[in-house]
Amino acid sequence: MLKVVSDHYRYNCYTMASSSAVGKLSREEFRRQKDLDAARKAGTAPAALDEEGRPINPHIPQYISQAPWYLDTGAPSLNHQRRPENDNSQNKLDNWYDRGAKAGPAAKKYRKGACENCGAMTHTKKDCLERPRKKGAKYTNKDIQADDIIQEVSAGYDAKRDRWNGYDTAEHKKVYEEYAAVDAMRQKLREEEIDNQTTTDLAAVRKVAKAGKSENKKDDDADFGSSEDEDADEDKYADAADAVGQKLDAKTRITVRNLRIREDTAKYLINLDPESAYYDPKTRSMRDAPLKNVAPEDAKFAGDNYFRYSGEAPEVQDLQLFAWQAAARGNDVHLNANPTQGELLHYEFKQKKAELKDTTKTSILAKYGGAEYLDSAPVELRQGQTENYVEYSRTGQVIKGREKAKARSKYPEDVYINNHTAVWGSWYDTSSGAWGYACCHSTLHLSYCSGEANIEATIASSAQHLLGTSSQKEQTSEEASTQNQERPAEKIEQNYSKKRIGEGDVKLDQEKLAQAVLEEKKRKSKGKLDDERSSKKQKSSLESGSHEVTEEELEAYRMSRRMTEDPMANYVDKDI
Structure with a gap:
């Protein structure tokens, strides 16, 4: 307690000494300093500058901006908060030797003063780490190794005392893979022995598992052995397989899924919409599908009802329905009381039903016929699906393979009758609103084609042509009779021509x-x-x-x- 008090008193003395070195402020100077700090915080006065001319933020607290007594220079500065610019690499924690580094290509001949074993100049024979040769490189001049790089690593305080400094983490990966391979093989052997055991006695199953464990323990190396706690757990749970989320029942010999795998997505996380399927946290069940717009076959989870009606569940429901219907008719059938009897009766019922269906079908076909219409073509032939490979370009042209043939209709196509070169309906008459042939402009169906002559006759007989011809005749006769009367001619053209005023x-x-x-x-x-x-x-x-x-x-x-x-x-x- 006395030492703590003395240390605190010494710190106060150093602080007072440093403040006295700078100089004690008077009351007026202290007030002006406070006003200047307030003006700097308000933005009306310029910020203080450090030794290097950089502005100091006035909102920085005093315990951060004020330097300690052993770093105080007497001027405002934040250098005590910054990392030193001249950071020495020797103080880094990961500074270590470069293992296996060589100083360039190896020499071709032995050099005087080199290692007699490998031929490198950087070490002697007693310090050589190569395999000792029967005849060294000094006498054979073969397989001379390159010189090693002599590195001078001056590690800092932490690097010297780091017990993992220079360790290669890739080495531990090999050990981990070896352990995992041994555990997988041990688990596989244990599961095979349990599967080969036909008895339902739990003690016998434990005995077989324990015997297999002892044999594996003899064969394994001491370095890969398990601890005593793991052996005790294996003896305790010898009747269970080591699969994640599964439990092996030794009596029924059925693997039951009791928990979900932790890597799987939870049901309530598939769709976070609160209006989606209801999730019961007590039973961990979600009956409806969380994603309605995804097919059940493609979805990761389609709801508990989908799994409830998949597999053998529909067969059990059919068996229960058969038992209820049989009991309603007066038969002594009960699925829970005597399930074997119900299963046999249901099997016989299905066989008799199939035979009766075949008999009825045969009798109807024998009486009315039509068996040839029951054998329909495969779906591939009806829809035109083939296995022929066809590759198209970006423009739609066939590059490889044969293009698929176009499906033809049941009606005759491209059949021209009565000397026509176009089909009926290829031309539409806007004046009469009727369809016809584009080759002759004939609107009569099954008429004989007369070509361009019929087109010219149709145009000549149209109402517009007749109206234009009559107006021209009237205008010509009017001009011939009265050449000086221009206004009546303009009046007639205005009243009877198709051209409107202003056009x-x-x-x-x-x-x-x-x-x-x-x-x-x-x-x-x-x-x-x-x-x-x-x-x-x-x-x-x-x-x-x-x-x-x-x-x-x-x-x-x-x-x-x-x-x-x-x-x-x-x-x-x-x-x-």
Whole structure:
């Protein structure tokens, strides 16, 4: 206790001495130092710089930023918290000799002063680690070894006292593999002896296992022997196999799975959705499949119900159903009371049922016939599946093998009748809405093909062609009779031609267009009532047939509507 107090007093003295060397601060200087620290933390004053000109974070606590008395230089610095830059490699813990390193190729002749055994210059004969030869390299000049590298390793304090320094971990892997091989063979022999034992006596099984263990113990080396605790455990559990998650019942000789393997994924971790299958932690059961969109055959775990109805479980259920139905009919059959009787009766029932089914089938076929329709072709032939290998390129061309033949329909294909070169339905008449032949444009089914002549006749007899011909004839006669009357001709073309007003290549007169725009603005400014009156007036004039709307007036009307009635004319996207 006195020594602890004296040490503490000595530390305080050193601390006071160091502070006195720097100089004690007055009350005013201490206050200013506190204000400066607060300003640095607030960011209003620049941070302090160390000896190398690097800023010091003002938020670092004092017990970290303040150097101890034996490293204090009198200036603010954090060098006592940094690792020294000149780190000597000899202080590293893993610094050791490079085993087996050679100094280049070996010499071809023996050299004076070299090892008489192997011929290396770095050691003598008594220090040589090579196998002693009958005649050394000094006399034979054969198999001269290369010189070793003399390394000067100055290990630090920890490296000198490390008992595993320089150890190669690959050596332990060989020992581990050898132990594992011996244990696997021992387990295999023990399981074979237990399987060969036919008796159900537990004492006999233990005796055989113990005898096998003693024989293996005699053959094994002392280095690979097990401890006394392991031998006691093997004697205690001689009736159980050493498989993970399995238990061997010596009486029934059935291996029972009691626990899951720890490497397997738990049931409740397959799907972490709380709305998935319910997991009962008490019985560790999950009846439904955790993943609904995965097939049970491909899933890692398909639910306990899937395993419940797989294997021999459906057969047991069929046997139970047979026993219930037989008992309901008055027969003395009980599956649990006499299972052997129930199994035999069920086997006889299935045989008689199969015989009755065959008899009924034979009698029906003998009476009505049709046995040839029961033998259907294999699925491979019906679906066109073959084992022929075909390899395609990226463009779909066949590189190797033969391309699969296209399946043909039961209807005749590419059969042309009545001199046609196209099938029926290869052409559609838009004017009449009927299908026909593309080779002759005939819409009559089973008609004789007349080729291009029928196409020209169809075009000539169309309504559009007749209308165009009549308008041309009228225009020609009108021009011949009255050459000076151009306005009536334009009126007729306007009323009866298919070309609408404002369509086509039209040249507008700019002066007339400007005048028409002014009139349109005046008409718009009069108001809605005047607009209705003008529309009625225009309607009456249209009905009378004396109106003549020029292209300039129509363009002015369109411009006025575009400026006033376009809903998207002044739209601006504010989100951009």
